[in-house]
Amino acid sequence: MIRHSSARMKGLRWKSILKWVIPGLFVALLIYLGTSPLSMPGADEHVGSIADKYASEVGAGQRPPFINTDKGDLLLFVFAVGGAVAGFWLGYNWRDLFAKPYREDEPGVEPKDESEDSHLLRNGGA
Amino acid sequence: MEKGEDVMHIAEGLLPAPYAIAYSVGAAIFVGAGAKSLARKSREIPMMKQLTGVMTAGVFLVSLLPIPVPITGTCSHPGGTPLAAILLGPWVNALVSMVALLFQALFFAHGGLTTLGANTLTMGVFGGFVGWLLFKGMRMLKMSLFWSGLVAGLIGDISIYLGTSAQLALAIHGNHPLSEVFLAIFGAFLPTQAPLAVLEGLFTGIALKYIADHRPDILIQLRVLGEGPQPKTESGEGAK
Numbered sequence: 001m002i003r004h005s006s007a008r009m010k011g012l013r014w015k016s017i018l019k020w021v022i023p024g025l026f027v028a029l030l031i032y033l034g035t036s037p038l039s040m041p042g043a044d045e046h047v048g049s050i051a052d053k054y055a056s057e058v059g060a061g062q063r064p065p066f067i068n069t070d071k072g073d074l075l076l077f078v079f080a081v082g083g084a085v086a087g088f089w090l091g092y093n094w095r096d097l098f099a100k101p102y103r104e105d106e107p108g109v110e111p112k113d114e115s116e117d118s119h120l121l122r123n124g125g126a
Numbered sequence: 127m128e129k130g131e132d133v134m135h136i137a138e139g140l141l142p143a144p145y146a147i148a149y150s151v152g153a154a155i156f157v158g159a160g161a162k163s164l165a166r167k168s169r170e171i172p173m174m175k176q177l178t179g180v181m182t183a184g185v186f187l188v189s190l191l192p193i194p195v196p197i198t199g200t201c202s203h204p205g206g207t208p209l210a211a212i213l214l215g216p217w218v219n220a221l222v223s224m225v226a227l228l229f230q231a232l233f234f235a236h237g238g239l240t241t242l243g244a245n246t247l248t249m250g251v252f253g254g255f256v257g258w259l260l261f262k263g264m265r266m267l268k269m270s271l272f273w274s275g276l277v278a279g280l281i282g283d284i285s286i287y288l289g290t291s292a293q294l295a296l297a298i299h300g301n302h303p304l305s306e307v308f309l310a311i312f313g314a315f316l317p318t319q320a321p322l323a324v325l326e327g328l329f330t331g332i333a334l335k336y337i338a339d340h341r342p343d344i345l346i347q348l349r350v351l352g353e354g355p356q357p358k359t360e361s362g363e364g365a366k
Contacts, residue, residue, distance in 0.1 A: 033196065050310050063138055065235045065238055097173060
């Protein structure tokens with residue numbers, strides 16, 4: 001019993017440490033990336049240039065998209081709007097689905113069997 | 127942002143027409159089956175449509191998000207489809223991926239309409255089916271929910287890029303040996319994608335564990351967890 005609660009305390013201590021360490025590491029990484037001279041291009045810029053070389057030999061090759069939003073800062077704006085809309089949609093529905101506690105009377109959830117034991121427990125064992 | 131910087135799926139025009147059509151037909155079969163599966167599951171599971179919406183938004187966001195990999199000095203994105211396939215089933219996941227990729231192709235200069243079928247096949251079908259099969263296999267071997275999700279997410283992510291490399295190599299190898307083009311493309315993806323695959327694996331495992339801790343009944347309804355004594359406490363002791 002004592003060993004069990006001591007392990008539980010240790011687990012909680014680790015959790016509270018990680019709660020600060022993970023955001024701290026994330027902020028440190030952002031500061032490093034923001035101040036380093038790395039340009040961080042997309043991996044497909046590299047892959048695209050390789051694929052484009054072979055594609056041009058068979059008469060294909062990258063071309064601008066049908067609706068080209070890659071004009072100045074327009075793409076940044078579209079990314080911000082798209083990210084915000086999808087993020088709010090995701091967050092709102094995630095909370096609705098997963099954050100509310102489990103209810104037995106929820107539509108589609110089969111109610112538990114009313115066994116004699118549960119009936120007795122509910123009535124204080126009488 | 128310069129041209130090509132954000133093109134993380136197969137870009138518009140990169141595939142010759144016969145291959146673009148063939149990949150689109152292949153993807154359409156899976157998307158059609160996904161629509162049928164969604165209609166059937168929506169009748170059985172009340173929250174199925176809402177969950178499909180959530181996963182579509184999730185796949186859209188995750189596969190649009192450039193994550194920097196400082197080791198290689200480049201950035202790329204996870205797929206998100208292994209988790210979607212585990213929760214919704216691999217067929218519905220193909221439909222989810224197609225919708226997410228369509229929006230990206232139309233408004234985000236990300237992928238393309240002629241390559242929509244090819245990108246749906248890789249992200250939705252390869253990534254989804256590989257992740258789902260691995261998850262089921264790991265669960266049959268009595269692995270915990272977290273570790274099953276981790277392996278499914280990790281290998282599922284890598285399989286997306288294996289699929290992309292194979293598709294491109296088949297379509298554009300021309301007079302070059304198929305293996306040469308495949309290795310050149312996959313070799314360019316791998317250094318950036320491998321750390322992100324680990325991240326995707328962790329994300330998949332943690333997300334499944336979170337849901338099992340908070341709403342195990344949802345996982346039972348989706349048949350991710352078998353019916354039994356698993357849903358027990360907030361700590362998820364029963365839902366291993």
